Amino acid sequence: MKKLLLLTGLALPPTLPAVAAPMTLPLTAGDMLAQTHSSALIMSVTGTFRQLSGTLNFDPDNPASCSVDVTFQVASLALPNALVRSQTMSTGFLDPAQYPTQRYVGHCQGNMLIGNLTMRGQTHPFNMQVTNIIKNGKLADIHTEGTLNRYDWGLNGLTLTVGKMIRVTNDISVDGQPPAPPAS
Numbered sequence: 519m520k521k522l523l524l525l526t527g528l529a530l531p532p533t534l535p536a537v538a539a540p541m542t543l544p545l546t547a548g549d550m551l552a553q554t555h556s557s558a559l560i561m562s563v564t565g566t567f568r569q570l571s572g573t574l575n576f577d578p579d580n581p582a583s584c585s586v587d588v589t590f591q592v593a594s595l596a597l598p599n600a601l602v603r604s605q606t607m608s609t610g611f612l613d614p615a616q617y618p619t620q621r622y623v624g625h626c627q628g629n630m631l632i633g634n635l636t637m638r639g640q641t642h643p644f645n646m647q648v649t650n651i652i653k654n655g656k657l658a659d660i661h662t663e664g665t666l667n668r669y670d671w672g673l674n675g676l677t678l679t680v681g682k683m684i685r686v687t688n689d690i691s692v693d694g695q696p697p698a699p700p701a702s
Contacts, residue, residue, distance in 0.1 A: 540575065540576065540577040540583075541575070541576060541577070541578065541692075542573055542574070542575050543573065543574045543575075543576070543690075543692060544571075544572075544573055545570060545571060545572040545573060545574055545586075545588050545690065546570065546571060547567065547568050547569060547570055547594075549690060549691045549694075550570060550588070550688060550689070550690045550691075551566070551687075551688065551689040551690075552566070552567040552570055552588075552590060552686075552687075552688050553565060553566050553567070553686070553687050553688075554595070554684055554685070554686055555684065555685040555686075555687065556668075556680055556681060556683075556684045556685070557680070557681040557683075558602070558679055558680050558681070559679040559680075563597065563598060563602055563606075563680075564598070565595045565596060565597050565606065566595070566596045567590045567591070567594055567595055567596075568591075568594040568595075568596050569590070569591035569594035570588055570589065570590045570591065570594075571588070571589055572586065572587050572588030572589055573586070573587055573588075574586050574588075574660070574690055574692070576626075576657075576660070576692065578656065578657050578692070581626075581650040581657050581660070582626055582627075582628055582629070582648075582650075583626055584625065584626040584631075584660070585624065585625040585626070586622065586623070586624055586625075586631065586633070587621075587622075587623045588621070588622050589619050589620070589621045590619060590620045590621070590622075591614075591618065591619060592607075592612050592613075592614035592617060592618055592619060592620060593607070593614040593618065595607075595612070605675075605679075605680075608675055609675075610673075610674060610675020611673055611675045612637075612638070612673070613638065616639075617637070617638045617639055620635065620636060620637045621635070621636045622634070622635050622636075622644065624644075624645075624646075626648060629647060629648050629649075630645055630646070630647060630648060631645060631646040631647075631648050631662050631664075632645050633645065633646075635666070635671070637671040637673075638671050638672045638673065639672075640670075640671050640672055642670050642671065644664060644666055644686075645664060646662040646663055646664030646686065646688075647662065647663050647664065648660060648661070648662050649661040649662075649663075653693065656693065657692055657693070658691070658692060658693040658695065659689060659690060659691050659692065659693070660688075660689075660690045660692060661687070661688070661689050661690075662686075662687065662688045662690075663685065663686070663687045663688075664685070664686050665683050665684065665685050665686070666683070666684050666686060667682055667683060668680075668682055668683070668684050669682055
């Protein structure tokens with residue numbers, strides 16, 4: 519049969535390896551651990567967003583190719599205690615009554631996530647380092663990390679007690695398991 523196909527000018531297609539199709543993953547707080555890390559006068563403060571929504575577009579065979587669009591509900595930022603929360607949610611800081619959401623839109627470029635962050639009604643470039651976490655030969659999680667100067671977005675309150683630089687980390691699970699930050 520193969521000889522007949524070749525003689526008639528038809529050939530059997532070569533066997534191609536299975537290729538995963540690009541995927542779109544809806545983002546929620548269940549599969550994305552989004553945190554802020556800042557230094558206060560006497561302690562470090564980590565906040566975790568409990569409500570967020572968006573999408574991650576990625577190609578499992580080419581993790582350096584991705585895009586993300588995610589919106590964070592500011593009032594959902596969980597903080598270590600009531601005092602820190604009241605200061606963080608004040609009008610001089612995050613002010614969720616006037617600015618209820620923050621949004622990040624970006625795309626992967628090599629090992630960087632290049633994008634824009636909208637916070638307190640201001641949009642500025644904000645880029646993050648990307649680390650792809652491989653488990654059993656497959657992409658399992660994506661970790662992003664960047665540092666921003668809070669004054670660039672008008673977070674001018676608490677100048678004597680809170681540092682001006684805020685580290686932002688995101689851990690996104692693409693394998694269905696709860697996300698976890700990479701081992702240090």
